[in-house]
Amino acid sequence: xxxxxxxxxxxxxxxxxxxxxxxxxxxxxxxxxxxxxxxxxxxxxxxxxxxxxxxxxxxxxxxxxxxxxxxxxxxxxxxxxxxxxxxxxxxxxxxxxxxxxxxxxxxxxxxxxxxxxxxxxxxxxxxxxxxxxxxxxxxxxxxxxxxxxxxxxxxxxxxxxxxxxxxxxxxxxxxxxxxxxxxxxxxxxxxxxxxxxxxxxxxxxxxxxxxxxxxxxxxxxxxxxxxxxxxxxxxxxxxxxxxxxxxxxxxxxxxxxxxxxxxxxxxxxxxxxxxxxxxxxxxxxxxxxxxxxxxxxxxxxxxxxxxxxxxxxxxxxxxx
Ligand code: ACO
Numbered sequence: 293x294x295x296x297x298x299x300x301x302x303x304x305x306x307x308x309x310x311x312x313x314x315x316x317x318x319x320x321x322x323x324x325x326x327x328x329x330x331x332x333x334x335x336x337x338x339x340x341x342x343x344x345x346x347x348x349x350x351x352x353x354x355x356x357x358x359x360x361x362x363x364x365x366x367x368x369x370x371x372x373x374x375x376x377x378x379x380x381x382x383x384x385x386x387x388x389x390x391x392x393x394x395x396x397x398x399x400x401x402x403x404x405x406x407x408x409x410x411x412x413x414x415x416x417x418x419x420x421x422x423x424x425x426x427x428x429x430x431x432x433x434x435x436x437x438x439x440x441x442x443x444x445x446x447x448x449x450x451x452x453x454x455x456x457x458x459x460x461x462x463x464x465x466x467x468x469x470x471x472x473x474x475x476x477x478x479x480x481x482x483x484x485x486x487x488x489x490x491x492x493x494x495x496x497x498x499x500x501x502x503x504x505x506x507x508x509x510x511x512x513x514x515x516x517x518x519x520x521x522x523x524x525x526x527x528x529x530x531x532x533x534x535x536x537x538x539x540x541x542x543x544x545x546x547x548x549x550x551x552x553x554x555x556x557x558x559x560x561x562x563x564x565x566x567x568x569x570x571x572x573x574x575x576x577x578x579x580x581x582x583x584x585x586x587x588x589x590x591x592x593x594x595x596x597x598x599x600x601x602x603x604x605x606x607x608x609x610x611x612x
Pocket of ligand 1: 323332409569571599600
């Protein structure tokens with residue numbers, strides 16, 4: 293009897309730029325307060341690239357990937373593929389993944405970007421899972437990297453306060469260990485709701501525009517639904533989860549989703565207080581903290597769920 297091939301996350305690495313922007317820094321140029329931002333979003337600070345000499349997304353992604361490779365004990369030459377989720381690429385092409393490939397020296401790898409906004413990491417991870425379980429590729433780097441500060445209208449107080457820059461990467465590797473790896477995943481999009489969260493590629497106003505209340509409402513509904521669907525696909529009840537690691541957009545969105553899923557607060561990972569919304573980097577940034585604190589061991593179950601512009605929603609259930 294042939295053994296079923298699984299795709300396991302064997303390491304994580306993250307990187308954020310040095311510069312920290314506190315909520316109080318916004319008070320100098322916007323009609324806002326630290327208190328308003330912290331109470332409405334849960335965010336207290338975020339890391340951003342230098343305004344004068346912005347670090348490109350490929351550099352942040354490369355640094356995160358280097359850490360993930362080192363922790364996996366894996367050389368760049370062993371990597372079969374790089375899938376990079378980003379909505380802030382260095383160029384339309386070459387892809388950010390190709391730029392990272394050459395900087396890392398992953399000479400054997402394929403490389404491409406995925407555009408699913410803040411749900412990008414769950415989409416990239418799902419693609420990596422399919423490629424690895426199909427048996428053609430053994431080690432794939434999945435990266436989420438964003439330089440969101442370059443896309444913001446810094447006069448729009450309802451949007452620019454939410455985001456931060458950063459990157460996260462995981463190494464996904466084929467494994468024959470039964471029951472370990474990516475257990476199930478669920479992806480769904482709703483293009484009809486595209487206009488509530490947009491970043492135009494052309495035209496005069498090339499900054500992020502958002503109907504915050506609408507995004508909030510749909511995020512709670514769609515993230516709850518995707519989480520339930522992925523658990524049902526795995527035939528497991530939500531009690532089996534050790535950690536719920538949602539996209540870090542707003543602590544009130546995260547609490548509302550956790551409440552609807554009947555998840556106790558101790559299982560819900562939330563670190564947006566220090567990073568803000570880093571889009572496709574937010575799930576690996578949260579995973580890294582849990583892993584570094586010794587929270588991940590053989591058999592630990594984590595549920596990743598994210599929503600992004602598109603709208604896109606993705607949920608991935610992982611058994612480490
Ligand atoms: N400081 C002070 N006041 C503010 C600020 C601010 N930074 N921003 C908005 N306000 C004001 C508004 O102008 C409004 O004033 P008004 O009543 O005089 O018109 C008031 O606060 C209330 O505004 P709301 O939009 O109702 O505030 P809300 O509680 O909904 O919070 C927020 C706004 C934080 C944007 C919230 O809607 C939210 O987080 N939505 C989700 C956004 C999001 O997460 N987007 C990204 C997710 S997907 C992805 O990651 C790409």
